[in-house]
Amino acid sequence: MNQDAAFTAPWGAAVADGVGGGPAGDLASAAFVHRLAAGRVGAVEPEALATSVRAANWDLRAHVERDVTLSGMATTFTGLFVSSAGDLLLAHTGDSRAYRLRDAALVQQSRDDSLVQALLEQGLVSAEDALAHPHRNIITASLGGRERDAASVDVHEARIGDRWMLCSDGLTDYVPEAEIHAMLAWHADPAVAARACVELALTAGTHDNVTVVVCDVLPDSGADAGETAGTAFYGSAAVRFMEGL
Template sequence: MTEPRARLRAAACSDIGPHRATNQDAAFTAPWGAAVADGVGGGPAGDLASAAFIHRLAAGRLDGLEPVQLADTVRSANWDLRAHVERDPSLSGMATTFTGLFASRDGGLLLAHTGDSRAYRLRDGHLVQQSRDDSLVQALVDQGLVSMADAASHPRRNIITASLSGAERDAATVTTHDALPGDRWLLCSDGLTDYVPDEEIRVLMVQNRDAAATAEACVSLALLAGSRDNVTVVVCDVVDTLAADWSAPAATTFHGAAAERFMEGLESA
């Protein structure tokens, strides 16, 4: 397999927040990809759903895949959720959102998404949402029944229309993107975007050069804004492996629920 030139210098920050008993967000970062998942509220074991999916996905090392291969790998990780439910029927109904960014075979990037966790790209100072929310409010916006200005504060904004639950019909939308060194991507749970306007996120993305510092600043701002949810932010800087400042790849790291569950096997492997 040809080694893709594009790589991600990625970092993440996840906080349970002051109003939740558990962190149902999970994330991972690696030079070849990163992702965030948010356990669906109102269902059982949201932390298990997000953590199990993230670990199963990261174990596949999605490095240099084509869109169809990535979609198949997401589907396989989704089946792992079904296996958990088959072993313990009390988990029936657990589900998670998912947004992930991965190096593709052709040297570009692949974005995989389902639910209302989001992906943004900062390029030349402009922050543009690259994912589309799978939500009731987004459907109302598409139909012209709700304005974009009202969508952010709509009382039903947290009702999603797609997620991963282990069902056969579950799927992620996969889109292709160019990988321009200097681009910065942000993947996040709605604990950030429900409370912090895009423009304030953009300012933090521009002001902070370090990916880890940017992720931490975004989480801190969400908590300061009164977020009542878990908050998870992943920041990915697109770098060129031929650049002078490229350093050896870091190991895959897990965050949130994924750092609390399923780590024993990895540490002893």
């Protein structure tokens, strides 16, 4: 079962990974991503993005209230959106990741909400040991329709020529960053680069779903960012919600 969901559009993109061990992770990721993308199109203010995240999170709560067997379902979320001020907004919760390739350097821009990340920051485990830690899949934040749920929203410069990658942990838990860096730097076409990263994870024998979205920052084409053309859903979102935007 694919519990990952994603969408891409000229104005934004996101990856969500249904939390393993809970019920209906595929529904959680799909419902959240679809509600977020279908409910708001175009450039956005940080406060409006936070509001859209809350609305999509409450949509998960509505599913649970209709069907009590879904209680406990949740998803991670990492999204990149064009702001109305011309910057980029990175929204995040959980352990799906965002990386930025700039001037040949690949740097993680999101912080994992995970037990192992907390141990790393406290100096209790090394970076090398964290890669094989038995509890590396335990996350400390997710979205499941709860009142306390939230996603961080950070502002980043939209520099022409930057390349961003959003991915589920099916990639980063199994493929070293150096290999991911090589694929992102080698392939000029973002779709080809995304596919190459997925193939790396499959070759490495990943035991998890793998979703990779690659976004290039391009000059303004003058097109209306609110148009739905070029918007698509992937993974569980594409399977469960066929009506599009």
